Amino acid sequence: MAVVAGVLAFSALTHGAGAATLEEIKKRGYLIVATEDDYKPFEFMEDGKPVGFDNELLAELRKTFPVEIRQEVIPWTGLLAGVATGKYDVAITAAMITKERVKTLDFSVPIADSTHYYAKRKGDDSIKGIKDLAGKTVGVQAGSAQLEKLPELQAMLDKTGGKLGEVKQYTSYPEAYQDLALKRLDFVINTIINLKSLVKDKPDVFEIGEPVSGQTVPAWAVAKGNTELLAVLNEFLLAQKKSGKLGELQAKWLGQAFPDLPDSYTP
Structure with a gap:
């Protein structure tokens, strides 16, 4: 390989x-x-x-x-x-x-400036912070910088003894958002700008969590x-x-x- x-x-x-x-x-x-x-x-x-x-x-x-x-x-x-x-x-x-x-x-x-954050379903109390992402299924776009930045999230989880769960890759983010809404995913990682746009369009479905990477442009x-x-x-x-x-x-x-x-x- x-x-x-x-x-x-x-x-x-x-x-x-x-x-x-x-x-x-x-x-x-x-x-x-x-x-x-x-x-x-x-x-x-x-x-x-x-x-x-x-x-x-x-x-x-x-x-x-x-x-x-x-x-x-x-x-x-x-x-x-x-x-x-x-x-x-x-x-x-x-x-x-x-x-x-x-x-x-x-x-x-x-x-x-497009630092990465996670988004979850509105009202999902199983995810209250970074440590709660351990073991859960995450959605990202195939070939994206978000995929390449996942080791930064793993480094954050290491501090609490957690590990990344299954990573699902999508052709486009709307597909990932749909699966998140349908509970086929636990959270999605994207830039803060894109996630703000998502929550603005569907405030009753999604909410933004915390940053999962350093500065990204x-x-x-x-x-x-x-x-x-x-x-x-x-x-x-x-x-x-x-x-x-x-x-x-x-x-x-x-x-x-x-x-x-x-x-x-x-x-």
């Missing part, structure tokens, strides 16, 4: 190195952007149209980017891999910056080494931050602005 994983990682790096450069994108006349189909409030579909925080930023990017922007709305599971292999030029999504992901991807300046992603394209995206995002537009969109979609976000982040 270790040999296979190494071959896959090398393959991803090789293909990433062949991703279209900014010059090549200009020559062909369009940028290929991938966004997620169901990650509210960052990106989701409403009345057949892509909406949310990142989609509003994308609308602003279209005004200044030197060529046409073509958008593909896809499920999360194929998004980052598609960028790493050069299928898409950039993932305009709230992708958490992690040690594993920086092996094949480069990330823009952070777009929010999301950003846009390009293939490893695609420095010129990344520089243009960073210039755009920093301009949005300076003008106040980024904070305005954060407050609108994420529930609060994050004026003190760093201009770079190392996981």
